[in-house]
Amino acid sequence: MRRTRSASATIEGVAARAGVSRQTVSNVLNAPERVSPHTAERVRRAIAELHYRPHWAARRLRTRTSRTIGFRIQPSGPPVLGSLIDRFLHALTSQAWNAGYRLLLFTQASGDDERATYDELSATGTVDGFVIYDLRIGDRRPPWLAQRSIPFACFGRPLGSSTAARYAWVDVDGALGIAQAVDYAVSRGHRRIAYLGWHPGTCCGDDREQGWHRAMRRHRLDTAGLHSESADELAAGTDAARRLLAGDDPPTAFVCASDTLAVGARLASQVGVQVVGFDDSPVVSLLQPPMSSVRQPLEDVARAIVRLLLEQLDGNTTAEGVLLPPQLIVRDGQQPAGQQKIEKSTGS
Amino acid sequence: MRRTRSASATIEGVAARAGVSRQTVSNVLNAPERVSPHTAERVRRAIAELHYRPHWAARRLRTRTSRTIGFRIQPSGPPVLGSLIDRFLHALTSQAWNAGYRLLLFTQASGDDERATYDELSATGTVDGFVIYDLRIGDRRPPWLAQRSIPFACFGRPLGSSTAARYAWVDVDGALGIAQAVDYAVSRGHRRIAYLGWHPGTCCGDDREQGWHRAMRRHRLDTAGLHSESADELAAGTDAARRLLAGDDPPTAFVCASDTLAVGARLASQVGVQVVGFDDSPVVSLLQPPMSSVRQPLEDVARAIVRLLLEQLDGNTTAEGVLLPPQLIVRDGQQPAGQQKIEKSTGS
DNA sequence: TTGAAAGCGCTAACAC
DNA sequence: GTGTTAGCGCTTTCAA
Numbered sequence: 001m002r003r004t005r006s007a008s009a010t011i012e013g014v015a016a017r018a019g020v021s022r023q024t025v026s027n028v029l030n031a032p033e034r035v036s037p038h039t040a041e042r043v044r045r046a047i048a049e050l051h052y053r054p055h056w057a058a059r060r061l062r063t064r065t066s067r068t069i070g071f072r073i074q075p076s077g078p079p080v081l082g083s084l085i086d087r088f089l090h091a092l093t094s095q096a097w098n099a100g101y102r103l104l105l106f107t108q109a110s111g112d113d114e115r116a117t118y119d120e121l122s123a124t125g126t127v128d129g130f131v132i133y134d135l136r137i138g139d140r141r142p143p144w145l146a147q148r149s150i151p152f153a154c155f156g157r158p159l160g161s162s163t164a165a166r167y168a169w170v171d172v173d174g175a176l177g178i179a180q181a182v183d184y185a186v187s188r189g190h191r192r193i194a195y196l197g198w199h200p201g202t203c204c205g206d207d208r209e210q211g212w213h214r215a216m217r218r219h220r221l222d223t224a225g226l227h228s229e230s231a232d233e234l235a236a237g238t239d240a241a242r243r244l245l246a247g248d249d250p251p252t253a254f255v256c257a258s259d260t261l262a263v264g265a266r267l268a269s270q271v272g273v274q275v276v277g278f279d280d281s282p283v284v285s286l287l288q289p290p291m292s293s294v295r296q297p298l299e300d301v302a303r304a305i306v307r308l309l310l311e312q313l314d315g316n317t318t319a320e321g322v323l324l325p326p327q328l329i330v331r332d333g334q335q336p337a338g339q340q341k342i343e344k345s346t347g348s
Numbered sequence: 349m350r351r352t353r354s355a356s357a358t359i360e361g362v363a364a365r366a367g368v369s370r371q372t373v374s375n376v377l378n379a380p381e382r383v384s385p386h387t388a389e390r391v392r393r394a395i396a397e398l399h400y401r402p403h404w405a406a407r408r409l410r411t412r413t414s415r416t417i418g419f420r421i422q423p424s425g426p427p428v429l430g431s432l433i434d435r436f437l438h439a440l441t442s443q444a445w446n447a448g449y450r451l452l453l454f455t456q457a458s459g460d461d462e463r464a465t466y467d468e469l470s471a472t473g474t475v476d477g478f479v480i481y482d483l484r485i486g487d488r489r490p491p492w493l494a495q496r497s498i499p500f501a502c503f504g505r506p507l508g509s510s511t512a513a514r515y516a517w518v519d520v521d522g523a524l525g526i527a528q529a530v531d532y533a534v535s536r537g538h539r540r541i542a543y544l545g546w547h548p549g550t551c552c553g554d555d556r557e558q559g560w561h562r563a564m565r566r567h568r569l570d571t572a573g574l575h576s577e578s579a580d581e582l583a584a585g586t587d588a589a590r591r592l593l594a595g596d597d598p599p600t601a602f603v604c605a606s607d608t609l610a611v612g613a614r615l616a617s618q619v620g621v622q623v624v625g626f627d628d629s630p631v632v633s634l635l636q637p638p639m640s641s642v643r644q645p646l647e648d649v650a651r652a653i654v655r656l657l658l659e660q661l662d663g664n665t666t667a668e669g670v671l672l673p674p675q676l677i678v679r680d681g682q683q684p685a686g687q688q689k690i691e692k693s694t695g696s
Numbered sequence: 697t698t699g700a701a702a703g704c705g706c707t708a709a710c711a712c
Numbered sequence: 713g714t715g716t717t718a719g720c721g722c723t724t725t726c727a728a
Contacts, residue, residue: 103452104452
């Protein structure tokens with residue numbers, strides 16, 4: 001006869017079967033070094049025979065930890081090419097699990113104060129801390145959480161806050177990524193390299209634009225008439241590219257703040273015009289001919305975020321910022337010296 | 349001075365402040381009808397003043413319910429256009445939350461038995477049940493879970509199982525969706541309407557192909573030489589479309605089992621050839637010119653799934669199957685009579 | 697190295 | 713309508 005859910009074994013049952021006290025069973029699971037190998041073996045056998053698993057809630061109540069990380073997903077707004085956050089979510093779930101933590105998902109309750117749910121989950125002890133992302137300039141969540149001593153770690157630098165340095169964050173060096181893209185375009189012989197970015201004030205947009213400016217300066221290239229700001233939309237990318245291409249001395253390459261803008265630019269470009277995107281969205285590798293794009297190291301970001309968060313939960317208040325380098329995934333044309341081709345291009 | 353996390357109020361503190369017993373406070377929260385309005389008001393004030401929140405784990409232990417639903421996300425395999433599951437995840441999170449449940453995410457631990465994690469989460473009482481998706485033919489999870497009386501609900505019909513009728517599932521009527529697409533193509537004057545599908549045996553592929561066959565028969569249209577089976581890849585769509593277009597009496601419209609195939613088909617098609625996709629991926633609305641696609645009602649799916657799961661948790665063992673109608677989102681050309689245009693097409 | 701006692705915070709069952 | 717008692721399953725503290 002099968003064990004049923006309603007009658008699952010408790011630590012008491014295991015202790016009885018192994019002929020030891022509850023304590024010893026607990027020690028086998030939580031502090032094996034305190035138990036003699038012989039006893040431990042007997043206990044482990046009893047555990048296996050009874051298919052015993054410690055009750056999650058009982059453990060949580062006793063230790064007063066939830067071993068759970070909260071993560072809020074936003075409704076996926078305007079259509080963009082493959083959401084970076086969805087891919088990040090996979091990495092985060094996996095990293096949290098590896099660290100013995102669970103990931104709890106939630107959404108903003110409609111009409112709710114943005115922070116009510118953070119408060120709820122934290123005050124009830126449902127989660128030990130949060131991972132937050134999509135930080136806007138002057139985002140009020142970091143100071144709000146910090147003031148309440150609620151542990152959190154950010155994907156992205158908290159900008160526009162005087163206390164930003166005190167938060168734990170992990171970000172990808174957008175300036176470096178864009179600079180890599182410019183370097184690559186230069187190595188392919190381009191000199192008129194335009195940048196399609198977002199309106200100033202968008203989260204990581206300023207950072208990426210900086211990368212373009214600096215890289216162009218380093219190569220002693222002129223930037224006049226090669227710059228556009230728009231919303232993060234495909235049509236905006238197309239419009240911007242058309243406008244720039246119509247000028248005197250038009251660009252022969254576009255380096256873009258997003259894949260969405262990049263695909264838009266491609267629609268306005270003839271063969272021979274190089275376009276480099278940002279984020280390495282799945283759809284990008286499907287394009288014909290293939291397009292290069294800057295990839296964010298999402299696994300590394302997730303690993304670092306979990307580490308920073310757990311350090312706080314362990315009481316090590318290391319308010320640290322981690323900046324990770326992205327990687328240009330080259331899909332068009334020959335490799336520049338020193339670059340490694342990471343992915344085969346898809347296609348017929 | 350601020351309340352700190354470590355010293356949060358308990359039900360005892362609230363009871364003391366309100367001058368009632370712990371039980372009364374509990375009743376105010378869980379069974380308000382048992383408490384006199386006057387007492388309830390006093391208790392509520394005390395709750396507010398102390399910023400009291402019932403401790404999640406204590407509740408879970410006492411009631412022996414986790415109020416949590418488990419959901420496994422797979423690593424996002426080969427690049428496809430915008431993952432349907434990511435959008436479903438938003439809807440599911442929101443619906444679960446509205447029902448008072450939390451959504452717990454997990455991934456398959458590498459090298460693990462596929463079912464070990466389901467077992468772990470269930471046996472420890474970390475979750476009350478699961479939502480599973482991406483059911484393959486003869487998927488062993490449904491019978492495995494059912495045998496252990498672990499509640500679950502499927503997104504998609506469990507196929508290839510003799511006991512499928514006994515499971516709770518919610519699916520979208522793919523045959524109907526494809527039929528809508530065919531009807532629309534016919535209304536636009538097309539007679540040679542091809543179908544690009546997947547290899548037989550793929551989960552919902554057979555269903556969708558059925559829809560094409562039936563709709564074509566209903567319109568008394570010939571299907572010979574208008575059918576292709578391939579992997580769900582962009583290049584495969586392009587190849588298939590090219591092959592069919594090269595035949596005698598080539599198609600003037602393509603109805604596809606996925607947006608990925610549809611976009612592939614577009615790349616092989618000239619202006620005037622109509623292509624209809626499936627899933628209404630975000631990227632589809634970005635195409636120029638816009639493309640129509642069959643949209644799955646993910647909010648409704650999520651709502652029904654949560655309902656079916658909670659019914660099981662409440663002890664109502666309704667092994668029910670729910671089939672929901674999809675909706676053709678028309679983006680190209682004029683509306684056929686009786687069709688409503690749902691979304692503005694994006695573009696310049 | 698092992699065991700006994702205590703209690704985490706809450707709610708079901710019952711008495712008043 | 714409200715209070716008292718008991719105990720969910722576990723781990724921390726302290727004694728043996």
